[in-house]
Amino acid sequence: MADLTEDELLAEVLPLLAGPRRDRLGPGDDAAILESAGAIVATTDTMVRGRDWRDDWSSPEDVAAKVLIANLADVAAMGAVPTSILCTLVLDPQTPVDWVLRFARGLGEQCRRYAVSVAGGDLSSAPAGVAMVTIAAFGELPGDPVLRSGARPGHVLAVTGPLGRSGVGLALLEGASAGGPVGGELPAAGVAHHLRPSSPLGQGPIAAAAGASAMLDVSDGLSRDAARLARASGVVLRIDGSALAPDLNWAETYLPRDLARACVLNGGEEHSLLATFPNAASVPAYWRVLGRVETVPDGANPQVFLDERPLAEAGWDHFHPAR
Amino acid sequence: MADLTEDELLAEVLPLLAGPRRDRLGPGDDAAILESAGAIVATTDTMVRGRDWRDDWSSPEDVAAKVLIANLADVAAMGAVPTSILCTLVLDPQTPVDWVLRFARGLGEQCRRYAVSVAGGDLSSAPAGVAMVTIAAFGELPGDPVLRSGARPGHVLAVTGPLGRSGVGLALLEGASAGGPVGGELPAAGVAHHLRPSSPLGQGPIAAAAGASAMLDVSDGLSRDAARLARASGVVLRIDGSALAPDLNWAETYLPRDLARACVLNGGEEHSLLATFPNAASVPAYWRVLGRVETVPDGANPQVFLDERPLAEAGWDHFHPAR
Numbered sequence: 001m002a003d004l005t006e007d008e009l010l011a012e013v014l015p016l017l018a019g020p021r022r023d024r025l026g027p028g029d030d031a032a033i034l035e036s037a038g039a040i041v042a043t044t045d046t047m048v049r050g051r052d053w054r055d056d057w058s059s060p061e062d063v064a065a066k067v068l069i070a071n072l073a074d075v076a077a078m079g080a081v082p083t084s085i086l087c088t089l090v091l092d093p094q095t096p097v098d099w100v101l102r103f104a105r106g107l108g109e110q111c112r113r114y115a116v117s118v119a120g121g122d123l124s125s126a127p128a129g130v131a132m133v134t135i136a137a138f139g140e141l142p143g144d145p146v147l148r149s150g151a152r153p154g155h156v157l158a159v160t161g162p163l164g165r166s167g168v169g170l171a172l173l174e175g176a177s178a179g180g181p182v183g184g185e186l187p188a189a190g191v192a193h194h195l196r197p198s199s200p201l202g203q204g205p206i207a208a209a210a211g212a213s214a215m216l217d218v219s220d221g222l223s224r225d226a227a228r229l230a231r232a233s234g235v236v237l238r239i240d241g242s243a244l245a246p247d248l249n250w251a252e253t254y255l256p257r258d259l260a261r262a263c264v265l266n267g268g269e270e271h272s273l274l275a276t277f278p279n280a281a282s283v284p285a286y287w288r289v290l291g292r293v294e295t296v297p298d299g300a301n302p303q304v305f306l307d308e309r310p311l312a313e314a315g316w317d318h319f320h321p322a323r
Numbered sequence: 324m325a326d327l328t329e330d331e332l333l334a335e336v337l338p339l340l341a342g343p344r345r346d347r348l349g350p351g352d353d354a355a356i357l358e359s360a361g362a363i364v365a366t367t368d369t370m371v372r373g374r375d376w377r378d379d380w381s382s383p384e385d386v387a388a389k390v391l392i393a394n395l396a397d398v399a400a401m402g403a404v405p406t407s408i409l410c411t412l413v414l415d416p417q418t419p420v421d422w423v424l425r426f427a428r429g430l431g432e433q434c435r436r437y438a439v440s441v442a443g444g445d446l447s448s449a450p451a452g453v454a455m456v457t458i459a460a461f462g463e464l465p466g467d468p469v470l471r472s473g474a475r476p477g478h479v480l481a482v483t484g485p486l487g488r489s490g491v492g493l494a495l496l497e498g499a500s501a502g503g504p505v506g507g508e509l510p511a512a513g514v515a516h517h518l519r520p521s522s523p524l525g526q527g528p529i530a531a532a533a534g535a536s537a538m539l540d541v542s543d544g545l546s547r548d549a550a551r552l553a554r555a556s557g558v559v560l561r562i563d564g565s566a567l568a569p570d571l572n573w574a575e576t577y578l579p580r581d582l583a584r585a586c587v588l589n590g591g592e593e594h595s596l597l598a599t600f601p602n603a604a605s606v607p608a609y610w611r612v613l614g615r616v617e618t619v620p621d622g623a624n625p626q627v628f629l630d631e632r633p634l635a636e637a638g639w640d641h642f643h644p645a646r
Binding site: 028029030031032033034035036037038039040041042043044045046047048050051052073074075077078080086088090119120121122124125126127129130132134136137138139141145147148149215216217232 | 356364367368369373375396400442448450455460470539
């Protein structure tokens, strides 16, 4: 990358990001202009090499797909439709130009797939060895936003998308690289969701239209994210353990039972959508009921139960990565 | 920072960022909601420790003020009024909590000063020794945006704000830390604009209303940014050397003539606004005329002249920081 100037590199990168022209003005000026009808949903999420990805596991295209979906899932979890992004790359000048171009090509492909445009961004240099990608994503709200705080006793808790797939993939990759219990070739289906998570983005606005009372995406693990929803709403969430059987069964095809269970309950970077609905009849197709919303007993705090037992928060914490 | 969980740290940081509630929803949900009347201006800019700031020169409050103004100047340079930001911190977990809290307090103060709200953000961990701050900033357009591409032959080139102040500050700091030509105590006025640049934000919309045909902010140096405007508009810009006398005189009170001249022509992080106007009568108060817009001669390229000589682009390039 040190062979090119910033402007020369941008001249190579920008054509790779061309997409649907939703915005009045794309990259190249001081700022982008996002069209909107009343309100814009905005979020941002960052990935750092060595913390959020490893170059020996993730291709530049994987990194692009993963940081994009993490952002778009946050937009969908508000009940919104993603429309555009800004992308910031902060890279060691010794980063191969090929890495940057593959990242940009991958990002462009994924953005076209989701009908999202790259409205702008920033390119900056990092200390030796450092690579960091930040996306800010924007979306349109077809109706009212769905916050985390609207769950009420009597409502139904439901999820769309799997639980624990990304965690299983990470455990398989870590096991393999530690020479651990997973021998031989890595099962592609087991690691796929970790390297390139998908998210049922279209279900966000569908849930909103169906009357979802609260919603978020599972980015730091079911136990931690469900607890956030419980606290924001001031309620108890009670998860029916039997509802997790499909996820546990899938995880146990790859991992020992205890580890499989930990992946389903605490695995992050899943980007499935977790929501509450006023009643079972309002839960849309492609969602499955996980449990119910209850009143916080006198003297107790909002929290999550798995059947009769409190579910400890054990998901991802950026500053305490031990799981 | 490693003594707190992410949620605990956020609980300390968020109250420091409280500001005008322009947005329907602030930090704490999956995404923020930005109110808008038709279109939102969006930009993003990053600062990395060791590249964009040094901890021995810049306090956490300085870093917050500097990255904020770099973003708000981009918004103003479109002719827009800044309204809100998202802020991303990517920090080594060993970063002192005090640094984070001082950064947040400084950012909150500056945001209130500019009537901008912190709508959300992200907190992530970095490899040892790394600290990085990204802001995405948003603004409202009172009228049509002012792009870089609208300068036409016959228009007048003007600037509001100084040129070279940040460059002089950097040269003084570098000279002092190299035991160089600057001895004794550093002149506070000389380094102030480098550590905490200001930007005439309000002049962005004023220039737009006055009919500015093109505009940008001087973030990478006059020679480089003027060349960008020239290329985007397909014109020649001719700067009158005598118009730079006030900047040169100020710079020469601190530095030898050659270095002073390089600071005025090439110094970055200045965040003054550079614009073209249809004629001298339309240049608003607090702007000074720097030169004029001319036709590109047949067979030549868009470029910038200083009096009769081409002005070489020598400003900041992230991947070739030598000046």
